[in-house]
Structures are given as C-alpha cells and as structure tokens.
Amino acid sequence: MNNIVIGQYIPGSSFLYKMDPRSKILALILLMVTTFVLTDIIQILVLLSVLLVILKLGGIPIGRIVKGLRPIIVLLFFTFTFQVLFIKTGRIILDETLHYSFYTILLAVGVVLFWMITKRFIKFKISYFLMMIVGILSIFMYYPIGDPFAQGQLVIYTGGLQGAFFIMVRLIIIVTLSTILTLTTKPTDLTLGLEQLLKPLSIIKVSAEEIALIISIALRYIPTLLDEANKIMLAQASRGVDFKEGKLKDKVVQIISLLVPMFIISFKRSDELANAMEARNFVPGNRRTRLHILTWQTIDTITIIITAITIPVAILLRVMLG
Amino acid sequence: MAIKFTEVSYQYSSPDGSLFDALKNINLDIAKTGEFIALIGETGSGKSTLVQHMNALMKPSSGQVEIYGIKINHSKSKKQKLTPLRQKVGLVFQFPEYQLFEETVMRDIMFGPRNFNISKEEAKQRARKAIIQVGLDESYLERSPFNLSGGEKKRVSIAGILAMEPDILVLDEPTSGLDPKGRDALIDLFTLIHNTYHKTIIIITHDMNIVHQVASRVLVMREGELVFDGTSEALFNNESLNKWNLEEPDLIKMTKQLEQRYSISMRPFPKNIDQLFHHIKDVI
Ligand SMILES: Nc1ncnc2c1ncn2[C@@H]1O[C@H](COP(=O)(O)OP(=O)(O)O)[C@@H](O)[C@H]1O
Ligand SMILES: [Mg+2]
Numbered sequence: 148m149n150n151i152v153i154g155q156y157i158p159g160s161s162f163l164y165k166m167d168p169r170s171k172i173l174a175l176i177l178l179m180v181t182t183f184v185l186t187d188i189i190q191i192l193v194l195l196s197v198l199l200v201i202l203k204l205g206g207i208p209i210g211r212i213v214k215g216l217r218p219i220i221v222l223l224f225f226t227f228t229f230q231v232l233f234i235k236t237g238r239i240i241l242d243e244t245l246h247y248s249f250y251t252i253l254l255a256v257g258v259v260l261f262w263m264i265t266k267r268f269i270k271f272k273i274s275y276f277l278m279m280i281v282g283i284l285s286i287f288m289y290y291p292i293g294d295p296f297a298q299g300q301l302v303i304y305t306g307g308l309q310g311a312f313f314i315m316v317r318l319i320i321i322v323t324l325s326t327i328l329t330l331t332t333k334p335t336d337l338t339l340g341l342e343q344l345l346k347p348l349s350i351i352k353v354s355a356e357e358i359a360l361i362i363s364i365a366l367r368y369i370p371t372l373l374d375e376a377n378k379i380m381l382a383q384a385s386r387g388v389d390f391k392e393g394k395l396k397d398k399v400v401q402i403i404s405l406l407v408p409m410f411i412i413s414f415k416r417s418d419e420l421a422n423a424m425e426a427r428n429f430v431p432g433n434r435r436t437r438l439h440i441l442t443w444q445t446i447d448t449i450t451i452i453i454t455a456i457t458i459p460v461a462i463l464l465r466v467m468l469g
Numbered sequence: 470m471a472i473k474f475t476e477v478s479y480q481y482s483s484p485d486g487s488l489f490d491a492l493k494n495i496n497l498d499i500a501k502t503g504e505f506i507a508l509i510g511e512t513g514s515g516k517s518t519l520v521q522h523m524n525a526l527m528k529p530s531s532g533q534v535e536i537y538g539i540k541i542n543h544s545k546s547k548k549q550k551l552t553p554l555r556q557k558v559g560l561v562f563q564f565p566e567y568q569l570f571e572e573t574v575m576r577d578i579m580f581g582p583r584n585f586n587i588s589k590e591e592a593k594q595r596a597r598k599a600i601i602q603v604g605l606d607e608s609y610l611e612r613s614p615f616n617l618s619g620g621e622k623k624r625v626s627i628a629g630i631l632a633m634e635p636d637i638l639v640l641d642e643p644t645s646g647l648d649p650k651g652r653d654a655l656i657d658l659f660t661l662i663h664n665t666y667h668k669t670i671i672i673i674t675h676d677m678n679i680v681h682q683v684a685s686r687v688l689v690m691r692e693g694e695l696v697f698d699g700t701s702e703a704l705f706n707n708e709s710l711n712k713w714n715l716e717e718p719d720l721i722k723m724t725k726q727l728e729q730r731y732s733i734s735m736r737p738f739p740k741n742i743d744q745l746f747h748h749i750k751d752v753i
Contacts, residue, residue: 382562
C-alpha cells in the first residue's frame, strides 16, 4: 500500500526547492513544448544531458527518476516496438524470415511458460522480459524446424531504430520533467501555484480557487483513504475473507465487502470535512488570505527567460535543418 | 499454549521510508482456555498492533508468533493457510464501520460463518443466537446495519464475530462509545461466555473499573513494550501505576480512602460492591 505515493515530494534544499511553484510549472510546460518542437536526435540528446546536469545540481537522485519511469515502461515498450516495425526509411539492418511451424510455435510457447514460471525469482524483470522476446524471435528466425504453415518477414530499418530511440528519449524527458516538479514541490504548493496560474480563467467563469481546492482535498485524502482501505481489508480478513484467493463469485463478494465500507467511510469523512470547513466560516468564492504567500524571485525570472528562449531556438534549428 | 509470542517486534514504514517501532521485543503466552485478559495502555502504545498479530493479520517484522501450532514469522514462507486461524481467534475491530457492508444485519452476521463454509441454515441459527447474546432483539436482524446507532453497530459487529464461534475472543476497545448500560451488558456477556465455555477472552480497554472487575490477567503496553504482565491485584499494588499513566479503579480509590480515614485494613481489595460490604461488615 505504501508504495503508492501521490505526493512524491522528498524534502531537500537545492535551488529547485527554492523556486516558486508557478515558475516551475511554467518552465515545465515551456520545456515540454521545446521537446516536441525538436526533431533531431542529437539535439534531443543535448536536452537530455542538460536535464541530467540539472538533476545533479538539484541534488535529485537518479533512482527516483527511474522509479518515476516505471509506470510508463509498458508504454515505452509498445511505442518502441511500433516505431521499429512500421518506420521504413533508411538502410535495412535486419531482414529475416520468420518460420511459423508447429514446432517453432511449441518452442515459443515453452519459452513463454519458462519465463512465466521463473520470472518470480529473477531480479531484473524488464531485462528478463526483453530476453524472452529476443529468445522467441530467434526461435522463429534461426530454427526453422518442421514444415512452416506460414512465414513472415521481420525487416528493421535504421530509420525505425532511430525513430524508436528518439520517441523513447522524448518520453523519458517529459516524464523526468514532471517528476522533477513533483519531487521538489509540496502538493500544497503545487496546487497553490496551479491556482494562481489558472486565475485568468475566471474570465470564462471557471473558478481556479475551487479547482485548486478540489485538487488539494483529493491529494490530502488519497493516503487517508488507502489507509482506510487497508484497515477494512484487515477487518474483513478477520471474518475469513481471503483476498488472495477465491472463485469469481467469491471475488465479487470480497470486492463488495471492501467497497461498501469504503464508500460509507468516504461519505462520512467528506461530511465531517464540510462541517469542519463551515464551522470555520469557509465560503466558496470568498476572498481569503493565505498563510503561505508565493514569492517570485530573480531565479524564477531567469528560469522562465531561459526556458522560454529554448522554444524559438528549437524552431529555428528545425527550420534551418528542415 | 494457544498463542505464543517470541521476541516479536513490528515496524510500520511510512511513505518517506522511515520506520516506526510499534512493537518491541514482545514475549507473551496465552492459554487456550480460562483466561480473561485485559490489555491496557495509552493510545498509540501498540495495543491494536499487538492483537492483530494474534490472528495472523499482521506478520512480525522480527521474532515469531505461534498460533495453534502454526508458526508465523517474517520470512516469506510458502503459502500458509492463515484463514483457519481467524476462525479460531476471533478479532473484533475497534470501529464497526470498517466491516459492516451487507443489506441486513442478518446477512452481515452470517458473513463470517459463511466464509468458513458453515451452511446457510446453520449460519442463520447462529445469527439469531448472536444477536440476542449481544443484547439486541431479533427484530434487528432485518434492519440495515447502516441505520443503527453507534452502540448498536458495535454490538452487531461483535455478533458477527461471535457467530464464527471462535475459541479465543479478542476485542479491540469493545466498550468505547457505549453508554454505561450497554457497556455493562457487554461486559456481562463476555463474563458469561468466559464462565460458561471457559473461552479465553482478551479485551482492550481504557476503563480501569472493567479491568478490576473482570480481568484475571492484565497486560500493560507502553510505547511498544509490554511493561506488565500479571494479575490485576499485582497491577494495582504496583508502584509504577502512575508512571504508566494508569488510574486506580473507583472501588480501590474508595477502599484506600476508607482505610486511611478509619485506619483499618481492607485487603485484598474488594472486586465488587458485595465484597466491599463484607469488608465493612467485618470491621464493624
Ligand atoms: N498503518 C500505520 N502506519 C504507520 N504507523 C502506524 C500505523 N498504524 C499505527 N501506527 C502507529 O503505531 C503506533 C501503535 O498504534 P496502535 O497499535 O494502533 O496503538 P493503540 O491501539 O495502542 O492506540 C501508533 O503510534 C501509531 O501511530
Ligand atoms: Mg487501538
């Protein structure tokens, strides 16, 4: 339960922590735009290395960034595969016939089964998964045992590899950028910054304050609700529910026994919260003073200027090379 | 021994990675039958954490808990079947909101027994019996558990565990939030179960009067450590009572005042009003 961390904030004191959340959010958006404008692999690698330097200076351990990448690993894998398979430009670097016969398919299934059984004991899950994929491909390519009833062609172009690599780096940059933001900014500061940035929306009758309030309440209560869910599971487990096992019908009852108390407790909590807010005379939309006031410093101005400049530079590079 | 704790420690880990010692090196034996144990200590001293180890809901971070011969420790052993233990050691949680979920009280009470493969008919029988035991009448069985008062919810949640017919009954603050009448009724029920079936009962409570009246053995937790394990008489004669922020029960306070006032001795301390009268009669 505890590894689902919504506010990923880890305390620190580097310049990234001293910056105003507004400038961090703006810089994030600007850099994302730049990332999408860039089309050259060298340039995007330069951007990535600049980011790595910022991480180093900002005292953020790379491990935390890698952790942030974990949820998108499946996405990375699929984009990589599609890019490799479907971009047909540049030189051919691999052209092999895949033999689908009874025996090769049997072998492949065997490899998958072996992988499924052994993956529990292997520490590097992702590398192991890739090894399995390579293993299956090489069976189809290099061991044409048996009569193939179908054949396929695996053709990989340099363009495909380059494109795949490029997209991967781009995704990694985007995730790294947002991870830097969430690691160095408290959720409360984040919503406060967002609120201030969304203020102009009040012209079209969208209340930035309410949106920010909703976000901060949600952020505040997610860990609490996870905690409650844990307690409910324990309470039901002591009545004989085995959440790890059960047929489909049992599973449905198990989930109901978790969800119903969950809803009831959430409603109760929100009722209590509403009462507590009302008791302190909270009126939505009224002007309120703040305990923490955001302060815009020179470093924020500099950051915005530098990140803003990257966009025209990127466009210029693109036009010149394009 | 039904439950045996050997050097059990437990740490909660918070999201930022720091650890909090909730149990420190606990050694404890609990017999299969005949014990009436009160577990006391300040809020946050680790009482709830301790009792959740008793039916294998939690696994110790280090050390070992043995429950009815099944050893539970930190090592990721192959799939142990732990659910049967939860029928043997019935644990009632502090807040009924965490477990009530069915449409009717009847179905909710039947939920536990049904999970342990008790037939529908038998489970219904047990529900009828349990609801009476906790001092509510059968008309409650058809009501929704969510429209009950706090005290009634609490009793229904206790009935839900009673219907599983556990060997050992563990209750986490069963009397908190109840009115005096409801509290007395529950304590009477636990005493009755204890006397009739000789089942071991463990209750967490802050009410020293209950401890004095019913407990044959008292466990005191303090900051994750088990600092006292003995009879209630020994506890109330213990010097450290104040240090542990524990109060004396009303009856003992009064007896001590009488002793002082009239320079008499009324030992052993009376357990109830009757015994107090006896003492007074003796003196007169
Ligand atoms: N899920 C949890 N995560 C982190 N700390 C916890 C958790 N549950 C309890 N604790 C801490 O462990 C200590 C013991 O808690 P608990 O066993 O509930 O105490 P008690 O029941 O005596 O009031 C408390 O200080 C509490 O803050
Ligand atoms: Mg507790």
